[in-house]
Amino acid sequence: MNKLKSCLCCGVGSPEPISPAATGRPKKKSHAAQPHPDATDCPGENMPLTSPTQNNNNSKGLSLKPCANSINFMLLGTSGSGKTTIFKQFDKMFQADVFTNGRAASIIAIKEFVRSCFTRFTRQLPDDTSYPSEEIQSLAMSLQDTTESRDIFDNLDDHIIDNLALLWTVIKECSCVAVCQQESDYFFLEKLQECLKVNYIPSDDDYLRCRVETQMSERRRYDNVPVGSKTWALTLTDVRGNKDDRRSWFGSFDEVDYFLYVASLADYNLTMEEDTSKNRLQDSLETFSDVMECLKTLSNFSRKGVIVLLNKEDSFKEKIAKDPLEKHFPKFQPNRPNDVMESKMFVKSQFLQTAKKKGIDTKMIDVKFTSAIDKKFGDKIIHALLKNIVQQIIKG
Incomplete structure:
Protein backbone atom coordinates (compact mmCIF):
# COMPACT_ATOMS: atom_id res chain seq x y z
CA MET A 1 0.00 0.00 0.00
CA ASN A 2 1.28 3.48 -0.86
CA LYS A 3 2.29 5.61 2.06
CA LEU A 4 0.32 8.80 2.64
CA LYS A 5 1.86 12.23 2.62
CA SER A 6 0.48 15.39 4.18
CA CYS A 7 2.12 17.72 1.65
CA LEU A 8 0.01 19.41 -1.00
CA CYS A 9 2.79 18.70 -3.51
CA CYS A 10 1.17 15.31 -3.90
CA GLY A 11 -2.16 15.97 -2.22
CA VAL A 12 -3.08 16.09 1.43
CA GLY A 13 -3.67 12.54 2.53
CA SER A 14 -3.27 11.24 -1.02
CA PRO A 15 -1.08 8.31 -2.08
CA GLU A 16 2.50 9.00 -3.04
CA PRO A 17 2.87 9.51 -6.78
CA ILE A 18 3.75 6.32 -8.64
CA SER A 19 7.41 6.26 -9.55
CA PRO A 20 8.50 6.05 -13.21
CA ALA A 21 9.95 2.61 -12.52
CA ALA A 22 6.59 1.34 -11.33
CA THR A 23 4.94 2.43 -14.58
CA GLY A 24 7.60 0.91 -16.80
CA ARG A 25 8.45 4.35 -18.22
CA PRO A 26 12.02 5.68 -18.09
CA LYS A 27 12.68 8.52 -15.72
CA LYS A 28 12.90 11.83 -17.61
CA LYS A 29 15.83 14.18 -17.17
CA SER A 30 15.27 17.87 -16.46
CA HIS A 31 16.54 20.55 -18.80
CA ALA A 32 15.98 24.27 -19.01
CA LEU A 49 1.29 14.94 -28.78
CA THR A 50 -2.21 14.40 -30.00
CA SER A 51 -3.04 16.33 -33.13
CA PRO A 52 -2.79 20.09 -32.48
CA THR A 53 -5.92 20.66 -34.53
CA GLN A 54 -8.04 18.83 -31.99
CA ASN A 55 -9.82 21.22 -29.67
CA ASN A 56 -9.41 19.05 -26.57
CA ASN A 57 -6.00 17.48 -26.16
CA ASN A 58 -5.86 15.18 -23.19
CA SER A 59 -2.39 15.56 -21.71
CA LYS A 60 -2.49 12.19 -19.94
CA GLY A 61 0.63 10.26 -20.88
CA LEU A 62 2.05 13.05 -23.03
CA SER A 63 5.69 13.99 -22.76
CA LEU A 64 7.20 17.40 -22.09
CA LYS A 65 10.61 16.20 -23.24
CA PRO A 66 12.53 19.37 -24.15
CA GLY A 80 -12.36 30.90 -12.60
CA SER A 81 -9.05 32.78 -12.69
CA GLY A 82 -9.04 33.01 -16.48
CA LYS A 83 -6.49 30.31 -17.34
CA THR A 84 -8.62 28.86 -20.12
CA THR A 85 -9.13 32.30 -21.67
CA ILE A 86 -5.36 32.75 -21.83
CA PHE A 87 -5.13 29.28 -23.39
CA LYS A 88 -7.58 30.47 -26.06
CA GLN A 89 -5.50 33.60 -26.64
CA PHE A 90 -2.45 31.43 -27.38
CA ASP A 91 -4.58 29.45 -29.85
CA LYS A 92 -5.77 32.67 -31.48
CA MET A 93 -2.18 33.79 -32.03
CA PHE A 94 -0.49 30.54 -33.01
CA GLN A 95 -3.22 28.07 -34.12
CA ALA A 96 -6.01 30.05 -35.74
CA ASP A 97 -7.81 26.91 -36.95
CA VAL A 98 -8.10 25.57 -33.39
CA PHE A 99 -9.44 28.93 -32.21
CA THR A 100 -11.97 29.11 -35.06
CA ASN A 101 -13.22 25.57 -34.41
CA GLY A 102 -13.50 26.26 -30.69
CA ARG A 103 -15.45 29.46 -31.31
CA ALA A 104 -17.95 27.65 -33.54
CA ALA A 105 -18.37 24.87 -30.97
CA SER A 106 -18.95 27.37 -28.13
CA ILE A 107 -22.58 27.95 -29.17
CA ILE A 108 -23.67 24.89 -27.18
CA ALA A 109 -21.59 25.88 -24.14
CA ILE A 110 -22.97 29.44 -24.12
CA LYS A 111 -26.56 28.19 -24.33
CA GLU A 112 -25.96 25.74 -21.49
CA PHE A 113 -24.25 28.47 -19.47
CA VAL A 114 -27.30 30.76 -19.77
CA ARG A 115 -29.61 27.88 -18.81
CA SER A 116 -27.59 27.02 -15.69
CA CYS A 117 -27.57 30.69 -14.65
CA PHE A 118 -31.36 30.84 -14.84
CA THR A 119 -31.69 27.64 -12.81
CA ARG A 120 -29.30 28.97 -10.17
CA PHE A 121 -30.88 32.42 -9.94
CA THR A 122 -34.57 31.39 -10.00
CA ARG A 123 -33.95 29.06 -7.06
CA GLN A 124 -32.96 32.14 -5.05
CA LEU A 125 -36.09 34.15 -5.85
CA PRO A 126 -38.29 34.65 -2.74
CA ASP A 127 -41.90 33.50 -2.71
CA ASP A 128 -43.24 37.06 -2.73
CA THR A 129 -41.38 38.05 -5.91
CA SER A 130 -43.46 40.25 -8.21
CA TYR A 131 -43.63 39.03 -11.82
CA PRO A 132 -44.88 40.88 -14.94
CA SER A 133 -47.36 38.06 -15.61
CA GLU A 134 -48.38 34.59 -14.48
CA GLU A 135 -46.63 33.20 -17.56
CA ILE A 136 -43.29 34.65 -16.40
CA GLN A 137 -43.89 33.30 -12.89
CA SER A 138 -44.63 29.84 -14.29
CA LEU A 139 -41.46 30.03 -16.39
CA ALA A 140 -39.43 30.90 -13.27
CA MET A 141 -40.89 27.93 -11.41
CA SER A 142 -40.09 25.55 -14.28
CA LEU A 143 -36.52 26.79 -14.65
CA GLN A 144 -35.77 25.85 -11.04
CA ASP A 145 -35.91 22.19 -12.03
CA THR A 146 -32.84 21.09 -14.01
CA THR A 147 -34.75 18.62 -16.20
CA GLU A 148 -37.56 21.08 -16.99
CA SER A 149 -35.10 23.89 -17.70
CA ARG A 150 -33.25 21.70 -20.19
CA ASP A 151 -36.52 20.86 -21.89
CA ILE A 152 -37.32 24.59 -22.18
CA PHE A 153 -33.91 25.39 -23.66
CA ASP A 154 -34.18 22.47 -26.10
CA ASN A 155 -37.39 23.98 -27.48
CA LEU A 156 -36.62 27.69 -27.59
CA ASP A 157 -38.58 30.04 -29.81
CA ASP A 158 -38.80 33.84 -30.02
CA HIS A 159 -41.63 33.99 -27.48
CA ILE A 160 -39.75 31.97 -24.85
CA ILE A 161 -36.58 34.00 -25.45
CA ASP A 162 -38.51 37.25 -24.93
CA ASN A 163 -39.97 35.86 -21.71
CA LEU A 164 -36.50 34.88 -20.52
CA ALA A 165 -35.40 38.46 -21.10
CA LEU A 166 -38.32 39.70 -18.96
CA LEU A 167 -37.45 37.19 -16.25
CA TRP A 168 -33.82 38.32 -16.29
CA THR A 169 -35.07 41.86 -15.55
CA VAL A 170 -36.96 40.51 -12.52
CA ILE A 171 -33.85 38.67 -11.30
CA LYS A 172 -31.64 41.76 -11.62
CA GLU A 173 -34.06 43.84 -9.57
CA CYS A 174 -34.28 41.30 -6.74
CA SER A 175 -31.79 42.13 -4.00
CA CYS A 176 -32.15 38.62 -2.54
CA VAL A 177 -30.49 37.01 -5.56
CA ALA A 178 -26.70 36.80 -5.56
CA VAL A 179 -26.22 37.34 -9.28
CA CYS A 180 -23.08 37.58 -11.33
CA GLN A 181 -20.39 35.79 -9.34
CA GLN A 182 -18.46 35.92 -12.61
CA GLU A 183 -18.55 38.83 -15.04
CA SER A 184 -19.41 36.40 -17.84
CA ASP A 185 -22.77 35.78 -16.11
CA TYR A 186 -23.88 39.35 -16.71
CA PHE A 187 -22.33 39.56 -20.18
CA PHE A 188 -24.29 36.66 -21.71
CA LEU A 189 -27.53 37.25 -19.80
CA GLU A 190 -27.60 40.84 -21.00
CA LYS A 191 -27.39 39.63 -24.59
CA LEU A 192 -29.46 36.45 -24.23
CA GLN A 193 -31.90 37.57 -26.95
CA GLU A 194 -28.97 37.43 -29.35
CA CYS A 195 -27.07 34.36 -28.17
CA LEU A 196 -30.16 32.11 -27.88
CA LYS A 197 -31.28 32.71 -31.47
CA VAL A 198 -31.00 29.82 -33.95
CA ASN A 199 -28.74 31.82 -36.29
CA TYR A 200 -26.41 33.07 -33.52
CA ILE A 201 -22.72 33.07 -34.43
CA PRO A 202 -20.35 33.77 -31.49
CA SER A 203 -17.84 36.57 -31.94
CA ASP A 204 -14.22 36.28 -30.84
CA ASP A 205 -15.18 38.24 -27.73
CA ASP A 206 -18.07 35.87 -26.97
CA TYR A 207 -15.78 32.85 -27.24
CA LEU A 208 -13.11 34.39 -25.04
CA ARG A 209 -15.73 35.23 -22.40
CA CYS A 210 -17.40 31.82 -22.58
CA ARG A 211 -16.40 30.13 -19.36
CA VAL A 212 -16.21 26.37 -19.61
CA GLU A 213 -14.72 24.43 -16.72
CA THR A 214 -11.55 22.59 -17.71
CA GLN A 215 -12.54 18.91 -17.75
CA MET A 216 -9.03 17.52 -18.07
Whole structure:
Protein backbone atom coordinates (compact mmCIF):
# COMPACT_ATOMS: atom_id res chain seq x y z
CA MET A 1 0.00 0.00 0.00
CA ASN A 2 1.28 3.48 -0.86
CA LYS A 3 2.29 5.61 2.06
CA LEU A 4 0.32 8.80 2.64
CA LYS A 5 1.86 12.23 2.62
CA SER A 6 0.48 15.39 4.18
CA CYS A 7 2.12 17.72 1.65
CA LEU A 8 0.01 19.41 -1.00
CA CYS A 9 2.79 18.70 -3.51
CA CYS A 10 1.17 15.31 -3.90
CA GLY A 11 -2.16 15.97 -2.22
CA VAL A 12 -3.08 16.09 1.43
CA GLY A 13 -3.67 12.54 2.53
CA SER A 14 -3.27 11.24 -1.02
CA PRO A 15 -1.08 8.31 -2.08
CA GLU A 16 2.50 9.00 -3.04
CA PRO A 17 2.87 9.51 -6.78
CA ILE A 18 3.75 6.32 -8.64
CA SER A 19 7.41 6.26 -9.55
CA PRO A 20 8.50 6.05 -13.21
CA ALA A 21 9.95 2.61 -12.52
CA ALA A 22 6.59 1.34 -11.33
CA THR A 23 4.94 2.43 -14.58
CA GLY A 24 7.60 0.91 -16.80
CA ARG A 25 8.45 4.35 -18.22
CA PRO A 26 12.02 5.68 -18.09
CA LYS A 27 12.68 8.52 -15.72
CA LYS A 28 12.90 11.83 -17.61
CA LYS A 29 15.83 14.18 -17.17
CA SER A 30 15.27 17.87 -16.46
CA HIS A 31 16.54 20.55 -18.80
CA ALA A 32 15.98 24.27 -19.01
CA ALA A 33 15.04 25.71 -22.39
CA GLN A 34 18.19 26.36 -24.40
CA PRO A 35 18.46 27.65 -27.96
CA HIS A 36 20.34 25.65 -30.55
CA PRO A 37 22.32 27.68 -33.11
CA ASP A 38 21.09 25.64 -36.08
CA ALA A 39 17.74 24.15 -35.14
CA THR A 40 14.57 26.09 -35.97
CA ASP A 41 12.05 23.66 -34.58
CA CYS A 42 11.82 20.31 -32.84
CA PRO A 43 11.31 16.96 -34.53
CA GLY A 44 7.83 15.67 -33.86
CA GLU A 45 9.11 12.44 -32.37
CA ASN A 46 10.72 14.39 -29.53
CA MET A 47 7.33 15.44 -28.19
CA PRO A 48 4.52 12.99 -28.93
CA LEU A 49 1.29 14.94 -28.78
CA THR A 50 -2.21 14.40 -30.00
CA SER A 51 -3.04 16.33 -33.13
CA PRO A 52 -2.79 20.09 -32.48
CA THR A 53 -5.92 20.66 -34.53
CA GLN A 54 -8.04 18.83 -31.99
CA ASN A 55 -9.82 21.22 -29.67
CA ASN A 56 -9.41 19.05 -26.57
CA ASN A 57 -6.00 17.48 -26.16
CA ASN A 58 -5.86 15.18 -23.19
CA SER A 59 -2.39 15.56 -21.71
CA LYS A 60 -2.49 12.19 -19.94
CA GLY A 61 0.63 10.26 -20.88
CA LEU A 62 2.05 13.05 -23.03
CA SER A 63 5.69 13.99 -22.76
CA LEU A 64 7.20 17.40 -22.09
CA LYS A 65 10.61 16.20 -23.24
CA PRO A 66 12.53 19.37 -24.15
CA CYS A 67 14.43 19.88 -27.37
CA ALA A 68 16.37 22.66 -29.09
CA ASN A 69 14.56 26.01 -29.25
CA SER A 70 11.65 24.80 -27.14
CA ILE A 71 9.91 26.43 -24.19
CA ASN A 72 7.48 24.54 -21.95
CA PHE A 73 4.82 26.58 -20.16
CA MET A 74 2.30 25.50 -17.57
CA LEU A 75 -0.81 27.52 -16.68
CA LEU A 76 -1.66 27.31 -12.98
CA GLY A 77 -4.36 28.99 -10.94
CA THR A 78 -7.62 28.43 -9.13
CA SER A 79 -10.96 27.84 -10.84
CA GLY A 80 -12.36 30.90 -12.60
CA SER A 81 -9.05 32.78 -12.69
CA GLY A 82 -9.04 33.01 -16.48
CA LYS A 83 -6.49 30.31 -17.34
CA THR A 84 -8.62 28.86 -20.12
CA THR A 85 -9.13 32.30 -21.67
CA ILE A 86 -5.36 32.75 -21.83
CA PHE A 87 -5.13 29.28 -23.39
CA LYS A 88 -7.58 30.47 -26.06
CA GLN A 89 -5.50 33.60 -26.64
CA PHE A 90 -2.45 31.43 -27.38
CA ASP A 91 -4.58 29.45 -29.85
CA LYS A 92 -5.77 32.67 -31.48
CA MET A 93 -2.18 33.79 -32.03
CA PHE A 94 -0.49 30.54 -33.01
CA GLN A 95 -3.22 28.07 -34.12
CA ALA A 96 -6.01 30.05 -35.74
CA ASP A 97 -7.81 26.91 -36.95
CA VAL A 98 -8.10 25.57 -33.39
CA PHE A 99 -9.44 28.93 -32.21
CA THR A 100 -11.97 29.11 -35.06
CA ASN A 101 -13.22 25.57 -34.41
CA GLY A 102 -13.50 26.26 -30.69
CA ARG A 103 -15.45 29.46 -31.31
CA ALA A 104 -17.95 27.65 -33.54
CA ALA A 105 -18.37 24.87 -30.97
CA SER A 106 -18.95 27.37 -28.13
CA ILE A 107 -22.58 27.95 -29.17
CA ILE A 108 -23.67 24.89 -27.18
CA ALA A 109 -21.59 25.88 -24.14
CA ILE A 110 -22.97 29.44 -24.12
CA LYS A 111 -26.56 28.19 -24.33
CA GLU A 112 -25.96 25.74 -21.49
CA PHE A 113 -24.25 28.47 -19.47
CA VAL A 114 -27.30 30.76 -19.77
CA ARG A 115 -29.61 27.88 -18.81
CA SER A 116 -27.59 27.02 -15.69
CA CYS A 117 -27.57 30.69 -14.65
CA PHE A 118 -31.36 30.84 -14.84
CA THR A 119 -31.69 27.64 -12.81
CA ARG A 120 -29.30 28.97 -10.17
CA PHE A 121 -30.88 32.42 -9.94
CA THR A 122 -34.57 31.39 -10.00
CA ARG A 123 -33.95 29.06 -7.06
CA GLN A 124 -32.96 32.14 -5.05
CA LEU A 125 -36.09 34.15 -5.85
CA PRO A 126 -38.29 34.65 -2.74
CA ASP A 127 -41.90 33.50 -2.71
CA ASP A 128 -43.24 37.06 -2.73
CA THR A 129 -41.38 38.05 -5.91
CA SER A 130 -43.46 40.25 -8.21
CA TYR A 131 -43.63 39.03 -11.82
CA PRO A 132 -44.88 40.88 -14.94
CA SER A 133 -47.36 38.06 -15.61
CA GLU A 134 -48.38 34.59 -14.48
CA GLU A 135 -46.63 33.20 -17.56
CA ILE A 136 -43.29 34.65 -16.40
CA GLN A 137 -43.89 33.30 -12.89
CA SER A 138 -44.63 29.84 -14.29
CA LEU A 139 -41.46 30.03 -16.39
CA ALA A 140 -39.43 30.90 -13.27
CA MET A 141 -40.89 27.93 -11.41
CA SER A 142 -40.09 25.55 -14.28
CA LEU A 143 -36.52 26.79 -14.65
CA GLN A 144 -35.77 25.85 -11.04
CA ASP A 145 -35.91 22.19 -12.03
CA THR A 146 -32.84 21.09 -14.01
CA THR A 147 -34.75 18.62 -16.20
CA GLU A 148 -37.56 21.08 -16.99
CA SER A 149 -35.10 23.89 -17.70
CA ARG A 150 -33.25 21.70 -20.19
CA ASP A 151 -36.52 20.86 -21.89
CA ILE A 152 -37.32 24.59 -22.18
CA PHE A 153 -33.91 25.39 -23.66
CA ASP A 154 -34.18 22.47 -26.10
CA ASN A 155 -37.39 23.98 -27.48
CA LEU A 156 -36.62 27.69 -27.59
CA ASP A 157 -38.58 30.04 -29.81
CA ASP A 158 -38.80 33.84 -30.02
CA HIS A 159 -41.63 33.99 -27.48
CA ILE A 160 -39.75 31.97 -24.85
CA ILE A 161 -36.58 34.00 -25.45
CA ASP A 162 -38.51 37.25 -24.93
CA ASN A 163 -39.97 35.86 -21.71
CA LEU A 164 -36.50 34.88 -20.52
CA ALA A 165 -35.40 38.46 -21.10
CA LEU A 166 -38.32 39.70 -18.96
CA LEU A 167 -37.45 37.19 -16.25
CA TRP A 168 -33.82 38.32 -16.29
CA THR A 169 -35.07 41.86 -15.55
CA VAL A 170 -36.96 40.51 -12.52
CA ILE A 171 -33.85 38.67 -11.30
CA LYS A 172 -31.64 41.76 -11.62
CA GLU A 173 -34.06 43.84 -9.57
CA CYS A 174 -34.28 41.30 -6.74
CA SER A 175 -31.79 42.13 -4.00
CA CYS A 176 -32.15 38.62 -2.54
CA VAL A 177 -30.49 37.01 -5.56
CA ALA A 178 -26.70 36.80 -5.56
CA VAL A 179 -26.22 37.34 -9.28
CA CYS A 180 -23.08 37.58 -11.33
CA GLN A 181 -20.39 35.79 -9.34
CA GLN A 182 -18.46 35.92 -12.61
CA GLU A 183 -18.55 38.83 -15.04
CA SER A 184 -19.41 36.40 -17.84
CA ASP A 185 -22.77 35.78 -16.11
CA TYR A 186 -23.88 39.35 -16.71
CA PHE A 187 -22.33 39.56 -20.18
CA PHE A 188 -24.29 36.66 -21.71
CA LEU A 189 -27.53 37.25 -19.80
CA GLU A 190 -27.60 40.84 -21.00
CA LYS A 191 -27.39 39.63 -24.59
CA LEU A 192 -29.46 36.45 -24.23
CA GLN A 193 -31.90 37.57 -26.95
CA GLU A 194 -28.97 37.43 -29.35
CA CYS A 195 -27.07 34.36 -28.17
CA LEU A 196 -30.16 32.11 -27.88
CA LYS A 197 -31.28 32.71 -31.47
CA VAL A 198 -31.00 29.82 -33.95
CA ASN A 199 -28.74 31.82 -36.29
CA TYR A 200 -26.41 33.07 -33.52
CA ILE A 201 -22.72 33.07 -34.43
CA PRO A 202 -20.35 33.77 -31.49
CA SER A 203 -17.84 36.57 -31.94
CA ASP A 204 -14.22 36.28 -30.84
CA ASP A 205 -15.18 38.24 -27.73
CA ASP A 206 -18.07 35.87 -26.97
CA TYR A 207 -15.78 32.85 -27.24
CA LEU A 208 -13.11 34.39 -25.04
CA ARG A 209 -15.73 35.23 -22.40
CA CYS A 210 -17.40 31.82 -22.58
CA ARG A 211 -16.40 30.13 -19.36
CA VAL A 212 -16.21 26.37 -19.61
CA GLU A 213 -14.72 24.43 -16.72
CA THR A 214 -11.55 22.59 -17.71
CA GLN A 215 -12.54 18.91 -17.75
CA MET A 216 -9.03 17.52 -18.07
CA SER A 217 -5.50 18.77 -18.46
CA GLU A 218 -4.96 20.14 -21.94
CA ARG A 219 -1.68 20.50 -23.75
CA ARG A 220 -1.02 22.31 -26.99
CA ARG A 221 2.12 22.42 -29.14
CA TYR A 222 2.79 25.53 -31.23
CA ASP A 223 5.54 25.05 -33.81
CA ASN A 224 7.63 27.62 -35.67
CA VAL A 225 6.73 30.62 -33.50
CA PRO A 226 8.99 33.51 -34.56
CA VAL A 227 10.66 35.26 -31.64
CA GLY A 228 13.73 37.36 -32.31
CA SER A 229 15.92 35.88 -35.04
CA LYS A 230 14.77 32.26 -34.53
CA THR A 231 11.63 30.19 -34.50
CA TRP A 232 10.57 28.33 -31.36
CA ALA A 233 8.38 25.42 -30.40
CA LEU A 234 6.09 26.32 -27.51
CA THR A 235 4.20 23.85 -25.36
CA LEU A 236 1.38 25.16 -23.18
CA THR A 237 -0.34 23.00 -20.55
CA ASP A 238 -3.56 24.01 -18.81
CA VAL A 239 -4.68 22.15 -15.68
CA ARG A 240 -7.92 21.96 -13.72
CA GLY A 241 -8.16 24.60 -10.99
CA ASN A 242 -10.76 23.10 -8.66
CA LYS A 243 -9.51 22.52 -5.13
CA ASP A 244 -9.75 18.74 -5.36
CA ASP A 245 -7.78 18.67 -8.62
CA ARG A 246 -4.74 20.71 -7.56
CA ARG A 247 -2.88 17.69 -6.20
CA SER A 248 -2.41 16.55 -9.82
CA TRP A 249 -0.48 19.68 -10.81
CA PHE A 250 2.86 18.81 -9.31
CA GLY A 251 3.78 15.66 -11.21
CA SER A 252 5.12 17.52 -14.27
CA PHE A 253 6.74 20.52 -12.54
CA ASP A 254 10.24 19.20 -13.15
CA GLU A 255 9.79 19.39 -16.92
CA VAL A 256 8.30 22.90 -17.10
CA ASP A 257 10.44 25.93 -17.99
CA TYR A 258 8.02 28.74 -17.11
CA PHE A 259 5.01 28.71 -14.80
CA LEU A 260 2.20 31.14 -15.58
CA TYR A 261 0.25 31.50 -12.34
CA VAL A 262 -3.10 33.19 -13.04
CA ALA A 263 -5.05 34.92 -10.27
CA SER A 264 -8.24 36.94 -10.68
CA LEU A 265 -8.08 40.42 -9.16
CA ALA A 266 -11.88 40.51 -9.40
CA ASP A 267 -12.12 37.63 -6.93
CA TYR A 268 -11.27 39.90 -4.00
CA ASN A 269 -14.93 40.16 -2.93
CA LEU A 270 -16.14 36.69 -3.96
CA THR A 271 -16.29 33.39 -2.11
CA MET A 272 -15.37 29.90 -3.28
CA GLU A 273 -18.03 27.59 -4.68
CA GLU A 274 -16.52 24.70 -2.70
CA ASP A 275 -16.39 26.69 0.55
CA THR A 276 -18.57 29.81 0.76
CA SER A 277 -16.77 30.94 3.91
CA LYS A 278 -13.47 31.30 2.01
CA ASN A 279 -12.49 34.37 0.01
CA ARG A 280 -11.50 33.41 -3.55
CA LEU A 281 -8.48 35.71 -3.77
CA GLN A 282 -7.23 34.49 -0.40
CA ASP A 283 -7.58 30.93 -1.66
CA SER A 284 -5.52 31.88 -4.71
CA LEU A 285 -2.79 33.30 -2.48
CA GLU A 286 -2.73 30.12 -0.39
CA THR A 287 -2.58 27.98 -3.52
CA PHE A 288 0.30 30.09 -4.80
CA SER A 289 2.05 29.47 -1.48
CA ASP A 290 1.66 25.71 -2.01
CA VAL A 291 3.08 26.04 -5.53
CA MET A 292 6.10 27.96 -4.22
CA GLU A 293 6.65 25.33 -1.53
CA CYS A 294 6.75 22.60 -4.17
CA LEU A 295 8.85 24.52 -6.68
CA LYS A 296 11.65 25.22 -4.24
CA THR A 297 12.13 21.48 -3.72
CA LEU A 298 13.09 21.02 -7.39
CA SER A 299 16.79 20.58 -7.99
CA ASN A 300 16.64 22.77 -11.10
CA PHE A 301 14.33 25.46 -9.72
CA SER A 302 16.91 28.21 -10.25
CA ARG A 303 16.64 27.56 -14.00
CA LYS A 304 12.88 28.04 -14.11
CA GLY A 305 10.73 31.15 -14.27
CA VAL A 306 7.51 32.17 -12.52
CA ILE A 307 5.17 34.78 -13.99
CA VAL A 308 2.12 35.84 -11.97
CA LEU A 309 -0.68 37.17 -14.15
CA LEU A 310 -3.07 39.23 -12.05
CA ASN A 311 -6.02 38.88 -14.38
CA LYS A 312 -9.42 40.59 -14.82
CA GLU A 313 -7.97 44.03 -14.24
CA ASP A 314 -10.91 45.57 -16.12
CA SER A 315 -13.52 44.09 -13.76
CA PHE A 316 -11.36 44.96 -10.76
CA LYS A 317 -11.36 48.66 -11.71
CA GLU A 318 -15.15 48.72 -11.97
CA LYS A 319 -15.73 46.85 -8.70
CA ILE A 320 -13.28 48.82 -6.55
CA ALA A 321 -15.26 52.02 -7.06
CA LYS A 322 -18.28 50.43 -5.36
CA ASP A 323 -16.72 47.85 -3.06
CA PRO A 324 -13.29 48.81 -1.64
CA LEU A 325 -10.57 46.20 -1.26
CA GLU A 326 -9.96 47.10 2.39
CA LYS A 327 -13.46 45.88 3.25
CA HIS A 328 -12.34 42.34 2.40
CA PHE A 329 -8.63 42.64 3.26
CA PRO A 330 -8.59 44.73 6.48
CA LYS A 331 -4.79 44.91 6.66
CA PHE A 332 -4.85 47.02 3.50
CA GLN A 333 -4.88 50.65 4.59
CA PRO A 334 -4.87 52.87 1.49
CA ASN A 335 -3.93 56.54 1.47
CA ARG A 336 -6.88 57.21 -0.84
CA PRO A 337 -10.16 55.26 -0.52
CA ASN A 338 -11.18 53.17 -3.54
CA ASP A 339 -7.86 53.89 -5.25
CA VAL A 340 -7.35 51.38 -8.07
CA MET A 341 -3.56 51.66 -8.32
CA GLU A 342 -2.99 51.34 -4.58
CA SER A 343 -5.34 48.36 -4.48
CA LYS A 344 -3.55 46.65 -7.38
CA MET A 345 -0.14 47.19 -5.83
CA PHE A 346 -1.35 45.75 -2.53
CA VAL A 347 -2.46 42.54 -4.21
CA LYS A 348 0.85 42.36 -6.07
CA SER A 349 2.73 42.78 -2.77
CA GLN A 350 0.74 39.92 -1.24
CA PHE A 351 1.93 37.50 -3.92
CA LEU A 352 5.54 38.65 -3.65
CA GLN A 353 5.45 38.37 0.16
CA THR A 354 3.99 34.89 -0.16
CA ALA A 355 6.95 33.83 -2.31
CA LYS A 356 9.40 35.51 0.06
CA LYS A 357 7.95 33.66 3.07
CA LYS A 358 8.75 30.41 1.25
CA GLY A 359 12.38 31.47 0.88
CA ILE A 360 12.05 32.35 -2.82
CA ASP A 361 13.99 35.29 -4.22
CA THR A 362 11.29 37.71 -5.44
CA LYS A 363 13.57 38.68 -8.34
CA MET A 364 12.54 35.32 -9.83
CA ILE A 365 8.86 36.35 -9.77
CA ASP A 366 7.55 38.59 -12.53
CA VAL A 367 4.10 40.07 -11.85
CA LYS A 368 1.90 41.50 -14.60
CA PHE A 369 -1.59 43.02 -14.56
CA THR A 370 -3.75 41.64 -17.34
CA SER A 371 -7.19 41.34 -18.83
CA ALA A 372 -7.29 38.07 -20.77
CA ILE A 373 -10.35 39.13 -22.79
CA ASP A 374 -8.51 42.20 -24.11
CA LYS A 375 -8.28 42.13 -27.92
CA LYS A 376 -4.68 43.30 -27.62
CA PHE A 377 -3.72 40.65 -25.07
CA GLY A 378 -1.54 38.85 -27.62
CA ASP A 379 0.60 41.87 -28.39
CA LYS A 380 0.59 43.40 -24.92
CA ILE A 381 1.27 40.23 -22.94
CA ILE A 382 2.14 37.14 -25.00
CA HIS A 383 4.52 38.76 -27.50
CA ALA A 384 6.21 40.83 -24.79
CA LEU A 385 6.48 37.76 -22.57
CA LEU A 386 8.09 35.60 -25.26
CA LYS A 387 10.52 38.34 -26.26
CA ASN A 388 11.60 38.73 -22.64
CA ILE A 389 11.99 35.02 -22.07
CA VAL A 390 14.02 34.44 -25.25
CA GLN A 391 16.35 37.30 -24.32
CA GLN A 392 16.90 35.68 -20.91
CA ILE A 393 17.59 32.28 -22.52
CA ILE A 394 20.10 33.73 -24.96
CA LYS A 395 21.90 35.55 -22.16
CA GLY A 396 22.05 32.24 -20.29
